[in-house]
Amino acid sequence: xxxxxxxxxxxxxxxxxxxxxxxxxxxxxxxxxxxxxxxxxxxxxxxxxxxxxxxxxxxxxxxxxxxxxxxxxxxxxxxxxxxxxxxxxxxxxxxxxxxxxxxxxxxxxxxxxxxxxxxxxxxxxxxxxxxxxxxxxxxxxxxxxxxxxxxxxxxxxxxxxxxxxxxxxxxxxxxxxxxxxxxxxxxxxxxxxxxxxxxxxxxxxxxxxxxxxxxxxxxxxxxxxxxxxxxxxxxxxxxxxxxxxxxxxxxxxxxxxxxxxxxxxxxxxxxxxxxxxxxxxxxxxxxxxxxxxxxxxxxxxxxxxxxxxxxxxxxxxxxxxxxxxxxxxxxxxxxxxxxxxxxxxxxxxxxxxxxxxxxxxxxxxxxxxxxxxxxxxxxxxxxxxxxxxxxxxxxxxxxxxxxxxxxxxxxxxxxxxxxxxxxxxxxxxxxxxxxxxxxxxxxxxxxxxxxxxxxxxxxxxxxxxxxxxxxxxxxxxxxxxxxxxxxxxxxxxxxxxxxxxxxxxxxxxxxxxxxxxxxxxxxxxxxxxxxxxxxxxxxxxxxxxxxxxxxxxxxxxxxxxxxxxxxxxxxxxxxxxxxxxxxxxxxxxxxxxxxxxxxxxxxxxxxxxxxxxxxxxxxxxxxxxxxxxxxxxxxxxxxxxxxxxxxxxxxxxxxxxxxxxxxxxxxxxxxxxxxxxxxxxxxxxxxxxxxxxxxxxxxxxxxxxxxxxxxxxxxxxxxxxxxxxxxxxxxxxxxxxxxxxxxxxxxxxxxxxxxxxxxxxxxxxxxxxxxxxxxxxxx
Amino acid sequence: xxxxxxxxxxxxxxxxxxxxxxxxxxxxxxxxxxxxxxxxxxxxxxxxxxxxxxxxxxxxxxxxxxxxxxxxxxxxxxxxxxxxxxxxxxxxxxxxxxxxxxxxxxxxxxxxxxxxxxxxxxxxxxxxxxxxxxxxxxxxxxxxxxxxxxxxx
Numbered sequence: 001x002x003x004x005x006x007x008x009x010x011x012x013x014x015x016x017x018x019x020x021x022x023x024x025x026x027x028x029x030x031x032x033x034x035x036x037x038x039x040x041x042x043x044x045x046x047x048x049x050x051x052x053x054x055x056x057x058x059x060x061x062x063x064x065x066x067x068x069x070x071x072x073x074x075x076x077x078x079x080x081x082x083x084x085x086x087x088x089x090x091x092x093x094x095x096x097x098x099x100x101x102x103x104x105x106x107x108x109x110x111x112x113x114x115x116x117x118x119x120x121x122x123x124x125x126x127x128x129x130x131x132x133x134x135x136x137x138x139x140x141x142x143x144x145x146x147x148x149x150x151x152x153x154x155x156x157x158x159x160x161x162x163x164x165x166x167x168x169x170x171x172x173x174x175x176x177x178x179x180x181x182x183x184x185x186x187x188x189x190x191x192x193x194x195x196x197x198x199x200x201x202x203x204x205x206x207x208x209x210x211x212x213x214x215x216x217x218x219x220x221x222x223x224x225x226x227x228x229x230x231x232x233x234x235x236x237x238x239x240x241x242x243x244x245x246x247x248x249x250x251x252x253x254x255x256x257x258x259x260x261x262x263x264x265x266x267x268x269x270x271x272x273x274x275x276x277x278x279x280x281x282x283x284x285x286x287x288x289x290x291x292x293x294x295x296x297x298x299x300x301x302x303x304x305x306x307x308x309x310x311x312x313x314x315x316x317x318x319x320x321x322x323x324x325x326x327x328x329x330x331x332x333x334x335x336x337x338x339x340x341x342x343x344x345x346x347x348x349x350x351x352x353x354x355x356x357x358x359x360x361x362x363x364x365x366x367x368x369x370x371x372x373x374x375x376x377x378x379x380x381x382x383x384x385x386x387x388x389x390x391x392x393x394x395x396x397x398x399x400x401x402x403x404x405x406x407x408x409x410x411x412x413x414x415x416x417x418x419x420x421x422x423x424x425x426x427x428x429x430x431x432x433x434x435x436x437x438x439x440x441x442x443x444x445x446x447x448x449x450x451x452x453x454x455x456x457x458x459x460x461x462x463x464x465x466x467x468x469x470x471x472x473x474x475x476x477x478x479x480x481x482x483x484x485x486x487x488x489x490x491x492x493x494x495x496x497x498x499x500x501x502x503x504x505x506x507x508x509x510x511x512x513x514x515x516x517x518x519x520x521x522x523x524x525x526x527x528x529x530x531x532x533x534x535x536x537x538x539x540x541x542x543x544x545x546x547x548x549x550x551x552x553x554x555x556x557x558x559x560x561x562x563x564x565x566x567x568x569x570x571x572x573x574x575x576x577x578x579x580x581x582x583x584x585x586x587x588x589x590x591x592x593x594x595x596x597x598x599x600x601x602x603x604x605x606x607x608x609x610x611x612x613x614x615x616x617x618x619x620x621x622x623x624x625x626x627x628x629x630x631x632x633x634x635x636x637x638x639x640x641x642x643x644x645x646x647x648x649x650x651x652x653x654x655x656x657x658x659x660x661x662x663x664x665x666x667x668x669x670x671x672x673x674x675x676x677x678x679x680x681x682x683x684x685x686x687x688x689x690x691x692x693x694x695x696x697x698x699x700x701x702x703x704x705x706x707x708x709x710x711x712x713x714x715x716x717x718x719x720x721x722x723x724x725x726x727x728x729x730x731x732x733x734x735x736x737x738x739x740x741x742x743x744x745x746x747x748x749x750x751x752x753x754x755x756x757x758x759x760x761x762x763x764x765x766x767x768x769x770x771x772x773x774x775x776x777x778x779x
Numbered sequence: 780x781x782x783x784x785x786x787x788x789x790x791x792x793x794x795x796x797x798x799x800x801x802x803x804x805x806x807x808x809x810x811x812x813x814x815x816x817x818x819x820x821x822x823x824x825x826x827x828x829x830x831x832x833x834x835x836x837x838x839x840x841x842x843x844x845x846x847x848x849x850x851x852x853x854x855x856x857x858x859x860x861x862x863x864x865x866x867x868x869x870x871x872x873x874x875x876x877x878x879x880x881x882x883x884x885x886x887x888x889x890x891x892x893x894x895x896x897x898x899x900x901x902x903x904x905x906x907x908x909x910x911x912x913x914x915x916x917x918x919x920x921x922x923x924x925x926x927x928x929x930x931x932x
Contacts, residue, residue, distance in 0.1 A: 015869045022877025023865040025812020025852030029878065032811035116797060191816045191824055191912050192878040242814070242878030243912050275817040497876030497913045669872045669914060676915030700821035700910070708906035708916040713899070737915075 006578075009510035010728050013665035016502040017516065018495075027240040030195035030212045035268040038197070041258060042118035043271070044108040044125055045281055046100035049353040049693030050135065050148075053099055053107065054128030062121045067109045067261065069095040075260050076226045078251060080319040083467015087158045087324055090149045092316035092356070094226065094256045099132070101148055101315035102355050103695055104281020109257050111269060134693035138289065138312040138350035148315055148351040157313050157349035158324035160331045162407065164344045166295070169304045173295035177378040182762040183367050183742070184686035185287040185312065188360045189705055190496075192242020193273035196255050198262035206233050207259050213238040214249040215320075215534025217492050218470055220526045222251030222319050223259055234259075238524035244496035245361040245677070245738075246285065249536045251319035279703055280695050283687035285360035287312040288330070288367040294375045300383045300390040304342035305375070307334055311364075313349040316356040320470035324349045326357055328466070329364035332407045336372040337416045337453045337631060338394045343406045353693040359536070361674060362738040365454060366681060370763065373450040373743035377750065387449050387747070388424045392417050395451070402724075411453060411629045412731075414657050414721045420451050422655040422717045423633035432637050436752075442643045444755070445650075448748025450740045451633040456538030456732020458627030472539070474619035476530035477547035479508070479555045481614040483599035485579075485592030487512065487519045489548055492532025493540045494524040498670070498734060500540060503662040504548045507728075511552035512559070513578040514591060530617060538732030541662050542628060546620035546727040555616045562594045562614075565606060620727065628723045628731035632656035632671070634740035640752040642774055645767030647683055647749055649712045654740070657719035658733030659726070667733055668716055674737020675714055680706045681738070682745040683764050753777075783847045785810070786854030794841050801825040801836035804851055812852035812881045816910070823909030826882035827851050833889045852881035860888050863929065867922035875913035883909050887923050897927055 008014055021027050046053075058066045077091035096107045108125060112118035135141040135148060141155040148155055170176070197210040207229060213219050216236040223234050241248060254271055262269050293306040309330045317323035327349040334345060360366075380390040396403045398415035405411065429447055436445045463471040478490035487508055495501065500523065505516035522528050532544075556576045563581025564574045566589045574581050580588040597604050598614050622628070637650035654671060661667040684704040688696040697703035722729025742763050749770070750759050758777035760769050781792045785808060794803050799818070804810045804827070813836055816824030820838040827836045828850040855861035864887050867873070874880045883906075890897060890905045897905065902923050903916070911919060 016872070018877070019869045019874060020865075022874055022880045023868055023884065024856065025810075025881045027877045027880075028811075029814070031805075031815070034809075116795070189912060190876070190878075191822055191910060192814070192876070240878075241876060243876045245912070275819065275822075499875065665872050669875055669918065672915035672917050673875060673913045674915075677912070699819045700817045701819060705822075705910050705912065707908075707910060708903040708920060711903075711916050713920075714915065714917060 006509065008516050009506050010662050011660065012506060012663065014502055014506055014516060014663055016499045017505060018499060018501045029192055029240050029242050030197060030210050031272045033197045033210050033239065035197065035199055038268040038270055039111050039113060040115040040118055041261065041269050041271040042110050042115055042122050043106040043254065044110060044122040045104045046096060046107050047103065048100060048129055048131055049103045050132040051100055052130040052132065053096060054130055056108065057126040059124050062124065065111050065121055066125060068107065069093060069097040072260060074228065075256060076228065078222065078226060078253065078256065078319045080317040080322045080469055082158065082322040082324050084158055084324060084328060088152055088156065090317055092253065094253045102353050103693065104277065104355065106253055109261060111261065111265065135352045136689050136691060136693040138310050138352055141350050141352045142348065148353060155351040157351055158328065160328050160347045162331050162343060162345045164342055166304045166306055166342055166344055169295045169342060173303055174298050175296040175379060175382045177294040177375055177382065179292045179374055179378060180761060181290040181292065181371055181374060183286050183288045183370065184763055185283050185354065186285050186360065186681065186685045187279055187283040187687055187703060188245045188247040188285055190243030190245060190247050193275065193278045194248060194252060195272040196258045197268065197270045198258040199268040200263040200266065206235055207263065208235045208237070209255065209259055210237045210239055211255055212241050212248055214241065214244045214494060214496055214536055216494060216524055216526050217531050218320055218534055219251055219255060223256060226256045227259055235527045238494050241494065241496035246359045246536065248496065249534065250358055275700060276698055280698050282355050283695055284314060284355040284358045286367065286681065290371045292371055292375060294379065296379045298383060300379050300385040300393050302338060302340040302379065302394050304340060305335065307345045309345065309347045311349050311357065312352050312354060314352060314354045314356040318356045318358055320468055321359050322468045323357060325359060325466065326364050330368055332409065333365060334368045334372060335406050336369065337396055337451055338372065339396045339405065340394065341406055354689065361677060362735045365452060365739045366678065366742060369450055369452040369739050370743045370746060373747060377747045388420060391420055391449065391451060395420065409455065410624065410626045412723050412725050414629065414631050415719065416451060416453065416631055419631060419633040419655040419657060419719060420449070423635040423653050424449060426653040426715060426717055427635040427637065427651055442641060444640050444642060444752040446638045446640060446748040446752025448744040448746065448751060449633065449635050450743030450747065452739050453629045453631035454538065454733065454736050454739060455627040455629055457542035457622060458537065459621060459625040461625035462627065470533050472533040474621050475532060475543035475547045476617055476619045477544060477551045478530060478617045479548065479551035481555065481591060481595045483595055485518065485590065485595045487514050488522055489519060490522045490529045491544045491547065492529045493535045493544045496535065498535065498540060499663065499666045500544065503541065503666055504544060506662055507545050507548045508552050511549055512556055512576055515579060538734040541730050542622060542726050542732050543620065545662055545730060546622065547618060549727045550618035550620045551616045554618050555614065558610050558612065558614060559591060559594050561610060562598055562605065563589050566593065566597060622725040624725050628659065628725060630658045630731040630733040630736055632736050632740055634744040636744045636748050638745060638748040638752060640749055640770065642756065642779065645770035647765060649679065652712050653715045653717065655717035655719060656736060657721050659721060659723045659731035660729035662728065662730055670734045671716060671737040672714055674735060675741055676706055676711045678738045678741030679711060679745065681763060682742040686764050781842050781845045783844045783849060785849045786851060792841055796840065796842050798841045799837050800839040800841045800844055803841035804836060810851045810853050814878055814881060823886065824879050824882045826885045826909065828885055833886050852884060860891060863926045864888060864891065864922065867925045871918040871922040871925065873914060873918035873922040879909060879911045883911065883919060890923055891926050891930065895927060895931065899924060
């Protein structure tokens with residue numbers, strides 16, 4: 001969409017309003033908050049993955065500083081149940097009760113003048129542990145008699161089944177592909193960890209909590225349920241958030257604990273997660289296992305897909321997404337952007353003695369893209385058809401849009417084959433093939449493709465179906481013109497890097513013509529903003545963008561009515577543009593004059609003026625709850641050193657379509673940053689566990705995050721197919737970049753290894769995994 | 780008691796011996812622009828200028844900094860090179876959440892002044908000690924290259 005020529009509206013690459021404070025070190029993150037009298041909290045965390053908690057001995061001198069589950073008798077456990085049939089319920093205690101179920105589970109809370117002193121006290125506490133067998137592998141957890149939750153008959157959180165009888169195809173299909181794939185457990189690793197500051201305000205009879213949170217309103221609802229306070233007694237403020245990616249889209253046990261503690265001791269308290277806590281207690285995403293069987297014809301057409309998938313769901317069901325969302329999503333999105341008609345998929349969410357699973361940027365999509373794109377390359381290999389053509393034969397075509405796929409997902413718009421064509425063309429595959437043909441030494445070139453679509457901004461009907469504690473409805477926004485003509489926007493979603501202070505000001509500019517510099521976004525405070533489920537699921541550009549537009553449109557009508565009166569023009573004859581109300585003859589009054597009249601000189605207005613004034617709350621939902629489908633094709637070249645197992649990324653191209661971009665610069669930033677995370681998933685990031693479910697990467701020297709030297713320059717090819725469902729045609733795309741890289745890179749590495757008879761079927765593709773695959777192939 | 784110069788002001792710190800420089804800057808002096816990411820000296824979020832070179836404030840003990848000259852992001856408010864970098868960081872969308880940004884800027888300024896002829900590969904190598912989880916580095920690299928190019932004329 002054109003931005004009206006001003007260079008500031010929807011579609012403009014407007015520099016970000018929020019940058020200045022961060023560039024001067026003036027951002028305000030939770031660890032920067034100071035309250036007089038504030039005390040510091042450390043948690044004593046269980047060092048064993050699965051153990052009964054015997055006697056807890058606290059030195060007499062420190063009894064008043066230490067709190068355990070036996071003190072939190074008036075606190076309810078965290079309950080995130082799903083309504084899906086067969087879901088097994090479990091409670092997550094705020095402090096471990098009876099036993100610990102993963103390393104790092106909080107057992108005691110210690111308060112002191114400084115964090116160091118609190119940690120000193122933690123070191124003096126003695127706990128009589130009674131170790132139990134630890135469940136570290138999800139396949140073993142399905143077979144054993146040991147239980148993560150004793151009251152369960154097994155360790156299955158949820159089993160889902162999309163059934164179809166594929167026997168006719170299995171009997172006749174000329175091509176049968178079988179693959180067993182694994183993805184590693186990861187830690188999302190925002191550079192800022194979690195953190196909480198809590199204070200009980202006696203005057204307001206209110207808990208005030210600052211937390212680095214993606215969804216402050218959901219945090220408040222969860223705190224209300226656990227602490228037995230009504231919502232009015234809780235205010236959650238999320239200040240600047242130093243990266244989220246899903247890691248901060250959760251009700252934390254620590255939030256509940258500090259909320260309780262601040263009231264109990266009558267002093268403000270602070271807990272700031274350190275990196276050791278983050279890595280040892282919260283490697284909580286991505287771990288999948290797939291058994292895939294695909295059937296294709298000789299022309300490379302996928303006829304049917306049969307999958308059994310497992311997700312290691314960890315020990316508890318996190319609030320609000322629950323322990324089953326990841327695996328249940330696998331069943332619904334594994335078919336990807338392809339149009340085959342026969343599908344069978346059984347999934348298991350398996351409880352183990354690891355941290356409870358959370359949805360990480362891309363959620364299940366990153367794993368399923370790796371799975372289906374591995375299948376596509378296997379079909380290409382089996383049929384001798386090239387990797388682009390085999391995909392083109394199976395992709396949903398643009399003339400079929402909107403398209404309802406085999407799992408009843410409705411793809412709203414787009415041209416998937418064109419995205420693939422553009423990415424492949426930009427990579428220049430023929431030149432890379434010629435290079436490969438000339439290679440005889442230890443360094444081998446590989447070429448990889450992946451393509452996917454991403455459901456974003458999906459709403460009420462979809463989440464009602466999951467039956468989890470959070471169901472998004474209409475997203476609301478408030479637009480208020482202040483007496484001096486500044487526009488205040490208030491939304492309940494919250495930015496953790498997405499630049500909403502800028503992109504939503506652009507939305508307001510498009511509707512009202514107001515200069516984005518005169519727009520202030522208020523967000524991240526439950527006391528000041530309308531209820532929202534927050535920022536997750538690639539939803540804020542669509543949902544908050546639509547809501548801000550709706551609020552500004554209503555505000556524009558009220559502004560126009562006042563402006564028309566001041567201009568002595570017919571009410572319906574004026575326009576709101578460029579920050580003014582303009583009469584047909586060209587006479588105009590500014591928004592500032594309109595606002596001044598309403599607030600400061602109301603004697604100038606007629607008696608029948610709209611008394612609702614210049615303060616509007618409006619709500620918005622897209623035309624369908626099924627969500628928008630952005631999509632992208634990734635194409636990359638790699639070189640693999642078969643002597644060291646080291647992979648070097650070469651050219652990397654993405655063709656993507658997020659519909660109309662509110663701010664294309666910000667969208668590019670989301671895609672580039674997501675892609676870097678996807679490269680981490682593909683090549684580097686893994687939390688290994690030993691046989692006792694002990695995490696083995698306890699610092700960033702062990703858990704490898706990609707740096708500037710590991711990420712190649714990435715070229716983006718833009719496409720823009722407006723979504724028919726949303727206010728400006730925008731689509732959710734914030735997670736997109738993280739989805740495609742593991743599939744494209746794994747395919748490229750295996751392409752390089754193919755002449756040597758080797759193949760890697762697990763992520764991340766580390767040098768060790770490559771050398772082991774070569775060794776298995778006799779190399 | 781440790782006396783050092785912080786952002787041009789001679790400052791005496793009275794902190795326990797185990798206090799690292801970043802905690803002293805943040806908690807004692809209120810200079811919260813220095814961020815903590817890992818406290819292992821890996822991520823670079825706490826990078827400050829120590830005696831003229833970038834250093835990890837999380838693995839320097841405050842008590843070991845007697846006589847040192849420390850500059851935090853707040854101390855570059857009127858620095859002309861930093862002003863060029865700030866403008867370039869915004870123009871090239873080199874920050875999203877802003878958490879790694881102060882440390883990244885201090886490293887970037889050092890690259891610009893120390894290696895005026897740096898190319899992209901060199902800039903990426905020099906940034907190896909500063910992790911960013913949001914941007915994928917491309918905007919950061921482009922911003923630094925733009926400042927280098929502008930300064931070369």
